[in-house]
Amino acid sequence: MISQLSWKIGGQQGEGVESTDRIFSTALNRLGYYLYGYRHFSSRIKGGHTNNKIRISTHPIRAISDDLDILVAFDQESIDLNAHELRAGGVIVADAKFNPVLPEGNNARLFPVPITTIAEELGTSLMKNMVASGASWALLGLPLDVFNKAVEEEFGRKGAAIVEKNVEAVKRGADFVLELAGGPIEELQLDAADGKQKLFMIGNEGIGLGAVAGGCRLMSAYPITPASEIMEYLIKKLPPLGGTVVQTEDEIAAVTMAIGANYAGVRTMTASAGPGLALMMEAIGLAGMTETPLVIVNTQRGGPSTGLPTKQEQSDLNAMVYGTHGEIPKIVIAPASIEDCFYDTIEAFNLAEQYQVPVIIMTDLQLSLGKQSCEALELDKIAINRGKLVRELPELETHQLFKRYELTEDGVSPRVIPGDKGGLHHVTGVEHDETGRPSENSLNRLKMMDKRLTKLNGMLIRDAVRADAPHAAADILIIGMGSTGGTIDEARTRLEKDGLKTNHITIRQIHPFPTDLVKSYMDSAKKVVVLENNATAQLASQVKLYVGQAEKISSVLKYDGNPFLPSEVYKACKELS
Numbered sequence: 001m002i003s004q005l006s007w008k009i010g011g012q013q014g015e016g017v018e019s020t021d022r023i024f025s026t027a028l029n030r031l032g033y034y035l036y037g038y039r040h041f042s043s044r045i046k047g048g049h050t051n052n053k054i055r056i057s058t059h060p061i062r063a064i065s066d067d068l069d070i071l072v073a074f075d076q077e078s079i080d081l082n083a084h085e086l087r088a089g090g091v092i093v094a095d096a097k098f099n100p101v102l103p104e105g106n107n108a109r110l111f112p113v114p115i116t117t118i119a120e121e122l123g124t125s126l127m128k129n130m131v132a133s134g135a136s137w138a139l140l141g142l143p144l145d146v147f148n149k150a151v152e153e154e155f156g157r158k159g160a161a162i163v164e165k166n167v168e169a170v171k172r173g174a175d176f177v178l179e180l181a182g183g184p185i186e187e188l189q190l191d192a193a194d195g196k197q198k199l200f201m202i203g204n205e206g207i208g209l210g211a212v213a214g215g216c217r218l219m220s221a222y223p224i225t226p227a228s229e230i231m232e233y234l235i236k237k238l239p240p241l242g243g244t245v246v247q248t249e250d251e252i253a254a255v256t257m258a259i260g261a262n263y264a265g266v267r268t269m270t271a272s273a274g275p276g277l278a279l280m281m282e283a284i285g286l287a288g289m290t291e292t293p294l295v296i297v298n299t300q301r302g303g304p305s306t307g308l309p310t311k312q313e314q315s316d317l318n319a320m321v322y323g324t325h326g327e328i329p330k331i332v333i334a335p336a337s338i339e340d341c342f343y344d345t346i347e348a349f350n351l352a353e354q355y356q357v358p359v360i361i362m363t364d365l366q367l368s369l370g371k372q373s374c375e376a377l378e379l380d381k382i383a384i385n386r387g388k389l390v391r392e393l394p395e396l397e398t399h400q401l402f403k404r405y406e407l408t409e410d411g412v413s414p415r416v417i418p419g420d421k422g423g424l425h426h427v428t429g430v431e432h433d434e435t436g437r438p439s440e441n442s443l444n445r446l447k448m449m450d451k452r453l454t455k456l457n458g459m460l461i462r463d464a465v466r467a468d469a470p471h472a473a474a475d476i477l478i479i480g481m482g483s484t485g486g487t488i489d490e491a492r493t494r495l496e497k498d499g500l501k502t503n504h505i506t507i508r509q510i511h512p513f514p515t516d517l518v519k520s521y522m523d524s525a526k527k528v529v530v531l532e533n534n535a536t537a538q539l540a541s542q543v544k545l546y547v548g549q550a551e552k553i554s555s556v557l558k559y560d561g562n563p564f565l566p567s568e569v570y571k572a573c574k575e576l577s
Contacts, residue, residue: 062486
């Protein structure tokens with residue numbers, strides 16, 4: 001029996017790879033296993049190689065694995081591109097229709113199954129994904145009734161006849177491969193899971209759920225990979241709560257609509273990726289100048305321009321921190337798990353209203369679209385903080401205006417809902433006085449700039465720096481952000497076995513930079529390795545700028561469109577030790 005294994009399905013985009021993965025992983029989730037998924041897909045609707053990889057474990061996992069136990073192949077290309085990942089004695093379940101051939105020197109066990117033929121005998125080749133699923137499920141020796149329940153949930157809306165045919169496809173695939181293999185494969189038998197039910201979602205769904213829980217009732221957005229699932233999630237969830245989603249004509253309209261709605265008192269968000277964020281920059285400056293709360297999700301992908309729209313990258317950091325013209329306070333936070341996506345989104349709305357600034361939630365494609373197990377969310381942690389929003393105001397004297405931008409000690413002014421009696425004030429994107437009236441007075445300019453820029457002094461989010469630092473003095477401190485945390489931890493396990501003392505921090509508050517917290521861990525390390533998915537070491541540059549100690553710092557960079565593997569992190573750190 002084993003405690004974990006990896007399963008991958010590959011084929012041409014549009015062949016049902018995604019639905020096969022979804023049903024297979026849903027069934028495993030029902031059994032209580034921990035799961036971590038990665039999608040490799042092309043930036044087109046149909047055609048081009050795609051594969052989905054699921055890591056299955058009896059204990060929590062937060063990284064894709066280096067190797068592979070089972071490969072389900074719909075075509076020869078899937079074998080050619082992915083068979084090298086198979087561990088010794090790994091298994092390939094392939095459609096016999098294309099006469100599968102193992103690459104030279106590969107010792108995997110190949111099981112040709114007439115996947116398409118069986119599906120066509122049942123009425124349609126579209127059911128080949130269920131035949132393939134049944135075959136690979138059977139080799140694991142897992143109960144078919146659990147899988148059939150997942151099939152029923154997937155196809156139930158199409159009627160009992162469709163469910164029955166798909167269940168039959170699963171059985172036919174299972175029966176054929178078991179006869180071929182002589183029964184379930186002993187080396188692939190998983191230890192029993194704990195049976196505990198877990199949430200299973202992508203980061204974008206965590207963000208959407210967090211938005212609902214945080215009081216968001218309007219989303220204005222334009223579809224873009226890998227952010228679109230946030231909008232699709234909220235399209236279903238907001239209307240029953242009296243909210244709505246508006247698909248705008250572009251990202252400029254999306255962000256300005258969000259600013260207007262937040263100004264009117266409705267918690268509103270928008271979400272995009274790098275190209276869309278670029279279009280929002282002028283409006284982000286408007287939110288900063290008018291001190292209007294604004295929440296933006298930026299799901300990073302490969303750039304520049306259209307770049308690699310369906311591939312992993314973390315190269316928008318500088319754009320989020322420095323992109324706006326002029327100087328405004330803003331907050332950039334980086335969730336590192338599905339749970340973070342939920343809680344940080346709630347906190348982003350609170351921070352936006354508490355400080356009256358733009359807040360950018362920075363994710364990456366792997367966190368946004370990688371489906372993962374998630375422990376039950378603690379709803380008692382949810383708190384709504386609307387900051388200095390004032391609803392009951394004294395009446396103003398004739399011609400008197402409300403001091404919407406009043407100079408205060410903490411830099412945050414009282415805020416009102418437009419139309420509230422006693423709250424009359426100007427709103428403008430030009431420099432202004434305390435009532436919002438335009439002003440080019442140099443002394444006023446100094447006071448207003450200082451007021452805005454002092455808002456975030458000392459501001460720290462929950463777990464601004466998340467640490468796993470068991471050593472008072474470490475040989476290596478590894479620093480990461482976003483989805484890299486689990487990969488780093490697995491590499492550290494191997495490094496520790498080699499006798500190296502390693503600490504690990506994930507920086508979750510990118511701006512304002514948590515200098516003192518990061519410095520406290522760097523001071524006690526001989527060497528510092530900063531791991532990031534970009535070519536120009538953007539996170540390392542922030543560390544050097546705010547903490548210093550550049551002589552200690554080495555960068556480990558990956559920008560080929562793929563996330564880090566634990567073995568890659570281990571090898572890089574070993575070479576630097």
